Amino acid sequence: MGQKRILSATAASTALILALSACAGGDSSGGGERTLDVWIMEGTHPDASAFFDEVAADFEERTGATVNVEFIPWADAHDKFVTAIAGDTMPDVAEVGTTWTPEFAQAGALADITDRVGDTSAYVPGLIEAGTVEDRLYGVPWHAAVRAVLYRTDVFEEHGLEEPRDWEQLREAALTIKDAEEDMIAFPVPGGAEYSLLPFVWGAGGDIAEQGDDGTWTSGIDSPQAREGITFFTDLALKDGLSSTGAATWLETDVQDNFVDGKVAMAISGSWTPKAILEANPDLEGRVAAFPIPGPEGGHSPSFLGGSHLSVFNGSEDQDLAWEYVQLLTSDEYARRWTEETTYLPGKQEQLARYAESEDPLIRPFAVQMSQAGRGVPVTPAYGKVQGQKVLQTMVQSILSGDASVEEASATAAETIEKTLNGDG
Amino acid sequence: MTATTDRAPSGRRTAVAFGKGAAVAAVLLFTLFPAYFMLSSALSRRSGSGTDALFPADPTLDHFVGVFTRGGFLTYLGNSLFVALLTVVGSSLLALFAAVAVARFRFRLRTTVLVMVLVIQMVPLEALVISLFLLARDLNMLNSLWGLALVYVALSLPFAIWMLRGFVAAVPAEVEEAAYIDGASWGRMFWSVLFPLVAPGLVATSIFSFITAWNEFILALTFMNDGEKYTVAVGLRQFFGQNTTDWGAVMAASTIITLPVMAFFLFVQRGLVSGLVSGAVKG
Amino acid sequence: MARPVLTRPAAPAAGPGGPRPAPSRRLSARTRRLVRPWALLAPALLAIGVLLMYPLARVVWLSFQDYGLDNVVSGQPDYNGLDNYVELLTDPYLWTVALPNTAVFAVFAVGGTVVLGTLIALLLRSLSPLWRTVVTGCIMVAWAMPAVTSTYVWIWIFDVDRGLVFQALHALGLIGPEGFNWFTERLTFYAIVTLNIVHHGFPFVAVTVLAGLLTIPRELHEAALLDGANAWQRFWRVTVPTIRPVFAVVTILSTIWDFKVFAQVYLMPGGAGSNAEVLNFGVWSYVRSFSQQSYGLGSAIAVLLTLMLLAITIVYLRALFRDEELR
Known part of the structure; x- marks a missing residue:
């Protein structure tokens, strides 16, 4: 009697586990579908999921690949990145704080995108400098912050x-x-x-x-x-x-x-x-x-001129696809909309120029700070440490x-x- | 104490009774307060300050709704449940086999095995997390709920074995012998005689494994890099980071992840206590 | 306590009526008896070996290396002998911060847990069965709170600007409107951790000690009463000696648990590394490894912590074996 009850309980719980595993582990099997894991910083942004849903839909239309965006709070981000690098669980594309790019690049985690980017004169020079290690570029300036x-x-x-x-x-x-x-x-x-x-x-x-x-x-x-x-x-x-x-x-x-x-x-x-x-x-x-x-x-007083790069990770199985996503995100249309929605300052000089002339009391002072008194931290991989x-x-x-x-x-x-x-x- | 009260004059008896009542009240206040405060903060519409939250004048479930819709707690609960149940099944089964081995057989190295099981419990998880992380990396088990559950099985095994040992040993050998006399094989005896008799012990150890898995923090923090795979403990930390001043929401989330554990605890309280005592104390 | 360990009598006694026992079968039955315990133990030992013992060995191994992020990625070791240990043991941080935060804290936490737990066990024993059940049930609530949630509740209670403690003390005029930051001072930080740990840990002690108390024969107390011993003397002369093994077990188990406190420190403001004053061994090791990528140094810290716990465990085993509990 007792045994039967326990056996049926065991059976029930096993069934429950199997059912759960079906939903919990649903996305674990890779298969032929192309998916892109993207990490975007969060905690200081306004809610950005609507924007990224739209970009994802657009990207899927263009390439057929699905994009899985995860929002990472800044406070945890450094630990999370290095743990992902150590554990080989890196995303395909991520927004990387400019001070971290050299560190992650030196750890061998970021893809060299010098040749993909080509001419860098369009970008804010400070951000290009921050993403460069030994003359190779590891991150595309996405936006600037001050x-x-x-x-x-x-x-x-x-x-x-x-x-x-x-x-x-x-x-x-x-x-x-x-x-x-x-x-x-x-x-x-x-x-x-x-x-x-x-x-x-x-x-x-x-x-x-x-x-x-x-x-x-x-x-x-x-x-x-x-x-x-x-x-x-x-x-x-x-x-x-x-x-x-x-x-x-x-x-x-x-x-x-x-x-x-x-x-x-x-x-x-x-x-x-x-x-x-x-x-x-x-x-x-x-x-x-x-x-x-x-x-x-x-x-x-000088204030830290920071911002974010978009970087492609070496662990990505399809770096071309990852790069395509970076291009889409930094394209004029999406870059403009992103800066408008977040009041981040754009990483391209031409886009930035418009902001310095703005009369908006919530934009102009930042643009002034950035152009007149922006400053970087030491550019060395060890600074991340x-x-x-x-x-x-x-x-x-x-x-x-x-x-x-x-x-x-x-x-x-x-x-x-x-x-x-x-x-x- | 009881003896004293029996003989004491009635004036002293009421004093003792009064003192006891006060002591009980103090104990209850101390034990229940954090849980109460968690719940009341979660329920109060405005939990801007401690006193506002102490007695919710205008109770609401908004915080709970918010936690489920914004906080992603359905996913976290699902993940934790999955990992915890897997841990329970895995560790109960392995621990039962092992407990039978050490309680029912005399063999060389038996004491060594027992001591090892005891000693391994003291190894701090903080010491293992570095190499477990590297191991999981090599086995491709990071970000995998199965991988996490596997480690939890190992973690909860020593205690489960130690506790179940007492239950198995408590089953009189005559019961087993009777089964043999009836012509049962060892395997049959195991499943139809021993297993039902130690079932209460299994329940107690299962709860323990469940709680270990549900509450575990450091490994889940290290193993799970993908927000979709967070367990409740790590999910709560993430949620707190995003809502540092919204204590109502944080407490609602805390309540949600505490309730299953609490329900289990209260449900099996008796078995748990006797299991603990026979496992940990009587040896 | 002698257990009816089954040393089954040799086959002939098993069943005179049974036609089965043939010599060859009997031999295989004996082998089976030898193999069976190991077969039963194998899965558990395998899991413990691969997932607990091997990582433990590896962490010792890592502690002799300069193991950074590049080593993790490349898999190449970089041995530096005892450098990590030399660096740690000559670092005043270990002696003035991490060790006191671990050991002194543990002394207070264990003391608080055991004393409070014992007092409550004595109280529970003197209650009627109904009340005993009710109070025990309530105590379970404290035990059942996960460490992560209880930590956040305590942080909320002690919140600097809006917490209950601040408001109460402010209303009493004990602190000014600027409040007091409990989390930056090492002493107050650990006072909160101790409160959290004692609150979570005393139910185990109370319940276990109560079980021990209930096994004491009433006659012992009555005999002492006849000898004219008062309650205090009876507690020390009768209760304590009789359930000494129980005290030994709860004390040592609590000590082991309190040395390993992690989430209760890590989740507190400043506890994840930004306030170096408040790290204990476990958190220090974790922060060194996973935030600063010095996995070798972190491993060495972990090894030191493990050695401390090993020493305590040996005391534990002594206590158990002395009472011949394990036979």
Whole structure:
């Protein structure tokens, strides 16, 4: 009796498993169908699935191949890429952050597309440079990104504030907001966002690292200039209390989420974020604008000129097909629509020129920042490792939490950066 | 304690009863609070702050709907269920065979095998994940639910063997001998006598394997690169990354993946406890 | 505890009426008896061997190599002897951060789990059967919460800006409106991890100790009572000695589990690598391997963790064997 019951239970569960496996493992058997796995970054974009569905439909019409797009949050992306490279589970095509392209190329993961691209003069030079390792190109510039300061115009107007022109004015404005708006964070100092820190390091005249003539890297993150910038940035939180306690562990996405919730008055924010913010909270429409990050004594502080490449992976079984998809995505029509929908800046110079002339308060400041004060991080495959180790984030967090002084933290960071870039890490 | 209360004067008895009641209340508060708070946050329309979520004034299922439509949790649940059931079937079967071997036979190296099974349980998964990842890569098992389930079978085996051993040993040898006297072969005795008798133990070990597979995080995080293949634990992490300030949604997702485990746990509580005790303690 | 291990008597006793036993059959039956346990064990041993033992050996192997992403892709080893261990053991990070985060934390977590679990077991024993069942059922809820979800619930409770703890402390005037970031400070970070672990771990202790308590004959307590021992003395003189093996098992199992804590740290803000102050051995090894592609160094960390656990396991086995539990 008992045995029968158990046998039938076993049979039932086996049947259930088989049924489940039929749906769970449905796509595992490759077969003759041509499919393309594509990874697109997510988390800072507005919802992009509609756009990619359309591109996929178009692509299928042209080539008969189906496209399977997966959206990857930026915060996890580096780990996910290297794990995929290590595990040989790479996609066919992916959007790759420009700072990672050299690293992945050196690991042998990206296909050399120098000959496929040919003439590169149409693209933003900084992005081509970022995708080049030993004169070979591994990524097509897809879009450019730069960070400036995003702020709430309604808050500024209410308290009679103007767009700050130097660091002191930025601090003063934030102090005014802090006193007047109790529920708002005047200027978050996020501990997990390296690109919010860098403008202050660069603005003060510091540097992450420079390569000497003999090829060794020297980090300038512990130079007096860099320390001045780091001190200014962290003192906004520590001395002036302009940030929040929670922000010490925030990533850029947390800053964005809190901006959406109306809790942030101004913040260093990417050129692609206004669209996403307004989409998430339409109430903010018309109450948000941007200004370029001011320099210490006027002018602009440099901001990271980044963006994304589209790269074809070596693991792809059909690189020609993958390349066709890249071409479709970077074609004039789709590139224009993508930049319009996301407020990413285009990676082609001719398309970018139009933006600098735009009067849109959510576009022009970013375009100005990009053309006048955009800057790159060290172009070397090892820099991706520095990012993987979260060196700058660790530095800022240890200062914000009071575990280390600016001197100590920057010295540790400089040591780690040099060790990693010079290859003994 | 019971003895004291029996003899204590009535004033003291009420004091003891009162103290006990307070202690029970404190225990219940501590144990149930996180689960309650998870549920109440998931149900409250506005879960902007902790106090808003504590007593949902205006309960809604919106967060749950959102989790299923936006979060892709149907896929994750399907994947986890598939992996967990595969793990249960695989590990129960293998563990039963092994448990019979160590409980019913005396053979050379028996103690060695037992000690090995015991020792292997302490090996931290964090130590294995690197080489399991490389192994799975070589076998083309990354991004495969079957591959993940296979590893989970191995992971849940030592404990399952250890626990089932007690159940098998508890079946009196005379029962088996009676079967032989009736002319049954060993195989027949195994399936029609031993198997039904240790079925309660199998249920307990199955639950354990199920929970191991359902809750496992580090391997699923490392093995599964394709969002379509995420299990619930990894899916929840992904979902949290996308909705860091939307605690209502995150808690709704958490509730969804906690419920199956909780249901199982409560359902087999008794078997589980006795199984644990006989497996882990009595040896 | 002596088990009725079946050492079946030789065939003649099996059945005088049976016409079957022929000499040749009997011989094959004996061989079968020798082979059968191994045949039954084979699938399990194979799975354990390939999926647990071999990876363990390989991780030791990897720990003697400088194994980076390029090695993974090319498959070429790059031996560097003991370099990884030298680098680790001379790194103050191991001694001042990772080890305390693993071992000191484990001491507190295990202590909390065992003490709370035992107290609750004593409470459960004194309840009526109905209440005992009800309370045990509720305790199971804490046990059943997956580590991933309970971690997120605790993060939410301690959320810096809007969490319940912040609001409560703020309402009481204990902290200002700027709040307190529990996740950046190592001590408070691990206080939350400990809370999470104790909450998840005490039901096992409570239930197991309760089972042990219920096996203590009532006469023992009554005899002690007649000797004039009070409750406290009875607990230490009667209860503890009788169920000492149970305590040994729950303590050591909890220790092993708490050394291996991963998700509860990794998922907390800063726990996945950005806050180097809060990594324990497991997370450190993982971050070193999978975020920074130093698989060799990560393996060496993993080996050190395994060695620590091995030492604890030996203590465990001693405790078991001393009581002749395994026979």
